[in-house]
Amino acid sequence: MAFRFNITTGYKAFSHTFSLIFDITLAALLLVLASPFFIVISIAIKMTDGGPIFYRGERLGKNKEIYTMYKFRSLVPDAERIIGAELLTSQRDIVTKVGRFLRETRLDELPQLFNILQGNMTFIGPRPERAAIYEKFCKDIKGYDRRFIVKPGLIGYSQLFTPHNSSKRLRTLVDNMYIAKRQNVLVDYVLVFYTAFLSVKYAVVKIVPIIWRKVVLRAIGRDTEDKRYLDRVYLENGKVYYGHKAKLAQEDASVNNKEAYADNKMKRIYFGYDGQLTNEGLLVNINEDAFLIFTDNKMSRDETYFYKLEIFSKKKKTALCDGVIFKEYPSGDKQFKNAYVINYTPASPLNAYTIHQYFLQKSVAQI
Numbered sequence: 440m441a442f443r444f445n446i447t448t449g450y451k452a453f454s455h456t457f458s459l460i461f462d463i464t465l466a467a468l469l470l471v472l473a474s475p476f477f478i479v480i481s482i483a484i485k486m487t488d489g490g491p492i493f494y495r496g497e498r499l500g501k502n503k504e505i506y507t508m509y510k511f512r513s514l515v516p517d518a519e520r521i522i523g524a525e526l527l528t529s530q531r532d533i534v535t536k537v538g539r540f541l542r543e544t545r546l547d548e549l550p551q552l553f554n555i556l557q558g559n560m561t562f563i564g565p566r567p568e569r570a571a572i573y574e575k576f577c578k579d580i581k582g583y584d585r586r587f588i589v590k591p592g593l594i595g596y597s598q599l600f601t602p603h604n605s606s607k608r609l610r611t612l613v614d615n616m617y618i619a620k621r622q623n624v625l626v627d628y629v630l631v632f633y634t635a636f637l638s639v640k641y642a643v644v645k646i647v648p649i650i651w652r653k654v655v656l657r658a659i660g661r662d663t664e665d666k667r668y669l670d671r672v673y674l675e676n677g678k679v680y681y682g683h684k685a686k687l688a689q690e691d692a693s694v695n696n697k698e699a700y701a702d703n704k705m706k707r708i709y710f711g712y713d714g715q716l717t718n719e720g721l722l723v724n725i726n727e728d729a730f731l732i733f734t735d736n737k738m739s740r741d742e743t744y745f746y747k748l749e750i751f752s753k754k755k756k757t758a759l760c761d762g763v764i765f766k767e768y769p770s771g772d773k774q775f776k777n778a779y780v781i782n783y784t785p786a787s788p789l790n791a792y793t794i795h796q797y798f799l800q801k802s803v804a805q806i
Contacts, residue, residue, distance in 0.1 A: 449620020450564045450589045461624055462562060465631065466555040473549055480511055480546065483537045490516040493550055498567035501590045506559040508567055509550035513538025544642045545634075551593050563627050564592025565614040576607055583611050585618050594634050602795035606788055671731075672799050677722030678749040679732045683742055684761060716747050721775055725798050729765060729782050733775035740764045746783065750798060758793040759786040 452458040481492045494512040496519060497505050515533045534542070541547035554560040560567070565586040568577060577583050596617050597610035720734030730748070738744065740763075748758045762783035770778035785791035795801040 449617040449622060450592070450614075451619065451621045452561075452589070457624070458561065458622065459558070461627070462555050462558075465562060465628070466552045469631075469635070470552050470556075473552070476546065476549060480537075480541065480549075484512055484535075487535050487537045488515070497570065498591065499570055499573055499587070500559055500567060501587060503587050505570065506554070506557075508559070509553055511538075511541055511547040511550060513541045513547045540642075540645060544638050544645065546638060546642065548593060555593060559590070560593060561590040562593050562631055563622070564590050564595060565618070566595045566598050566610075567591035577611075580608050580611050582615050583607070585615055586611075589618060594630065599630075599634060602792065602799070602801035604795055604801070605792060609792065671724040671726055673724045674722055674750055674798070676751045677725075677798075679720045679722040679730075679734075680716040680747040680749070681718050681720070681732075681744045682716040684745045716745065721772075722748055722750070723778075725794070727795075727799065729780050730762075732779050732781060733770045733772050733777070734779070735776050737777065738764060738767070738779055740767070744781075745786075746781070748794070748798065752797070756793060756797040758790045758798065760784055760790060760794070761786065 484490070484492050491512055494510045494514070495507050496510070498508040500506045513534060515535060518533045538547070551560055555562065595610075595614060597605070597613035601610060601613060718734065718736050720732045720736070723731040723733060725731075725748070743761060743763055746760050746762050748760065750756050760783040762781040764779050765782045766780040768778050770776060772778075785794055
């Protein structure tokens, strides 16, 4: 009879005692291994603004019991009072320079190893939430409260495999798939060290360009100021199709009945229907706020355009968005004359997810 290795796993503890031993042993080991990171990160935070190194915030744990969660501080002091019961989006003014790096690499979560030692958290489980955010955004989401039957985790499947800004509803669906499944300790060990490897790998990827620009290029007198440098994701085979938003509105208006109008709009937003997107260009790079395109066509700053972004990795991925021209200049490219930096807004939550998951590669598993 062939041996079959079961790699399925979930959030439900295999055994309370065994799970506790697993958590304490692994947390103690990782604290020792991560001690150099604690020292370097603490110094970096202090040098940034002289504020506290750690953030302490109340979170909802198992059975909605409130506990204090620890993180490396990534926001300005008193940020929670400034944000209130709101989700942090692109409020760059309250994210410190070091904090942004910590958040992108997930290294700001390292102090939660102490929460695991205290028994408030476990390694693998749904991520904890603030009570105010739960009351305002989460309590009416179907199935959300199922997470409170298990301990919150340092690593969650929704955190690992979806972008940082994914909707609460989407992350709830992902987490609920694993809540009823029983823990597989071997898979959990692999997942913990896999996540640690990805975080360190991403940290190196981010640090090397900084050293190159700030040390090497500055030493030879070639340092240049580029505010978008650290944000950009360069695309090897990106394309963009675009058209005037006003013309697309006219196309919708020309449809006679409500059902056909809805179908016309749905096709464009969700399935990449081209409509009047007859202009084509090269999608060079993208970040959370803007993307750079090269095109032969002349575009007007007075117009709002509708864009379809397209990349080819294993499969073709497309996303749609509105956008206005932020900057224009000669491209210097042999094939295309003009370069435009476009400030964009995704056409729907689905398109926002596609951009962050496939174009920006924001999920930890894609680092």
